Amino acid sequence: MAEVRVENLVKTYGAARALDEVTLDFPDGGFFGLLGPSGSGKTTLLRAIAGFVLPETGRVLIADEPVENVPVEKRGIGMVFQNYALFPNMTVAENIAFGLDVRKVGAAEKKRRVTEALDLVQLGAFGARKPHQLSGGQRQRVAMARAIVTRPRVLLLDEPLSALDKALRVDMQIELKRIQREIGITTIFVTHDQEEALTLSDRIGILKDGRLIRHGPPREVYDDPRDSFTATFLGDARIFSGTREADGLRLADGTLVPGAQGATIAVRPENFQLSASEPNAPCRLRAHLVQKIFGGALGTCLLDWQGEVIKVVGRDADFRALPESGPVWVSWQPEHSVTISP
């Protein structure tokens, strides 16, 4: 197990900067999620740590040891690929044993460790199968077992669950977290699914256009996004801008949002309340309800305010009293106005 650190990484493809001065710590034994839209550089960062991408400048350290000039095969990493990359000419057991063969591990020891790895991913009876005889979830587990059986210093996961359907993905998230806890390995994973990142990681990093925008524990980042990109990318948020005044924020339609600390604030859709009559809450707006969308336990209302859309998420039961459309009040508590940079 080891801590991973990258310093001032720069990687360019032609004119585009895939990594732009990225510096980041991945704590020992932690589960770190790298998040960002496609083309943000998150996969490039993961592949730079693995050694498949060679950055122009900057350093990569695994357990304080610089590895920029160490080829992939000597970095002591384990990696799970998006398409799993299981060797089709080998059985499940042979796939898992491959890394041990390369390290010339003795037969008895090899057998013991392969069995152990198969048990860890709960595929004890599948050792003799070929990859094409497995389901998507099983393949994912084999890829996992193969990556950890060599006891790597760091485990890298490249969108490990994106090829699975939703129900299976949720199961595998729990499974992945269990395996990672059991062996306590430093894990870095890339995803474009923000919910997955929030569920799995104890720290997340958000990238945009090759730059690291924000990192920290998921709850902290979610509750205090600090900038509009993080606010809207991680979860959803309505951004309000206006003029800063002594007792709050003056919006374009003249509404005063009391208690707001900056010229731009973000409010999460689940923190809005709707009512037909004027509410008591200090922050409130007059808007027009356009559409109610039924979504099971939770529902969504779309409102028009000053020609812009406000999305409100809440329990469907709370929306029932509202008309199908027409004027409504939107309100929220002052502590839910989060100041951000524009």
Added chain:
Amino acid sequence: MAMTLAGRDRRRALALLSPAYLWLTVAVFLPLSAMAFFSFLSDVPFGGKDWHATLDNYRAFFQTATYATLLWKSLKLGLIVTVVSVVVGFPCAYVLAKIVKGRSREALFLLVILPFWSNSLVRIFSWAIVLRGNGVLDRAVNAILPWDVKLNLMFSPTAIVIGLVHSYLPYVILTSYLALQAIDDSLIEAARSLGARRRTILWRLILPLAAPGILAGAVLIFVPVVGSFMEPRLLGGRVGTYYGTVIEDQFVAVFNWPLGAALSFILLAVVLAILAAASPILRRART
């Protein structure tokens, strides 16, 4: 008369298929059967000749060692040309499929495959021009080396092998390239992430996965080389007597068609045996 929908469907399929397959029957399958029939005759059954059924033609093959020796010589030639082509061609296919990227790959690949589709007779002739005594190759070698060399490659088994490798090399490059391209790059990355070096990746991953493609190419070279006659004739001169040239002689010089038919038929049996043995591999290579 009312016809069921399924019936009409079948009739339409039949109407589209039968011209092509009738043609193949008349031009390929019936001739092959006729050849089998001929190989059991004492003489051609037209032009008022006397003929009767006989096993003499096959007896000729087994009684004199000449034909069997020549068949063996042709099989050996096939083996040599195949091995040389695979050893030379596979690395080329590997470079094209896995090292060269982008548009230059497509252009290079086309350049490698292109000669294969040009006239093979003309290409053999071009080698004759290059290899002939005091020809271009002799002069080029002598211009580079300080001492006097007489290569004398023309009219030698080496000349035949060079010409045949030139003719069939693109085959194995094509099939290996297709097999190699089907190997996902992430498999190689996965092996590297597990600590494997280049040599391990080649032996444990790339060669096993490309094997069906390589074998398909090998079979598709071996079979026509065993039946070749034009190449040995033009490049081999007096040493260019092979099983194929003997069959050619029976039809264009000696006019012993029944013997030629029997020799052809024996060659066909050998070819079919090889194709049958390789068919599981060939089928895998196609998927």
Added chain:
Amino acid sequence: MSNGFLAHLGRAYVGLILFFLYAPILVMAAMSLNASEFYQLPFRGSTEWYARLWHNGEILSAAWRSVWIAVIVTLIATTLGTAASVALFRHDFRGKRVLQVLLFPPIAIPWLITGTAMLIFFFGIGLGRGTPAVIIGHVALALPYVIVVVSARLATFDRTLEEAARSLGATPWQITRAVTVPWILPGIIAGGLFAFAVSFDQFVVSYFLSEPGDTTLPVLIYTSIRKGFTPEINAISTIIIALSMGIMLLAARYSNFGGER
């Protein structure tokens, strides 16, 4: 670092292969432009051998025969092959696998065997040697290539397009004309070019089936070479190879390498 070195080594190797493949062809072409009748060096440029071709009646008539035979073969093989491909694609029936396997023998059996068998059979049915026999043989050899190339193109065809046309009331013939054929047209063109190349470059089968003195170009070249080399052969060979490579470049453009020999 070592990766870059290997990449350079690899490219150099491909270059070496290309040299091996093209050098003799270029030497042959160069010699067709050399004035000396006995390929003597130093090289002296001359187009004499090309000029002589124009006055060589034997070569001209063989060349003309090769071309029009190839055109007829292309027309027949492309029509029959496309029809068969469409049937194989559209219909499912017992024995379909067998029909697909039957395409293999004309490609896989050495032409020496096929050619001699055709010679025997055509004599047996009284057709004998000659241009009709050559055409029948060439079409049989070209058919599998056309079917393979057109089928490869059809495999990329979205069946639901035909189903949509049917649901809109189109008859099978209308569907074929308005939906299927436009889609597979590049495949048909590529298949046709392959058929032309198979026929135009065909030596073995023509050699056994054509009448002496009434031959195709490759057969004439073969018999001439056996008598002795002349720069005239270089000249006509250079023309042939330029032509067939040009045709294959065109075919590659239409088939995207889809056609395998």
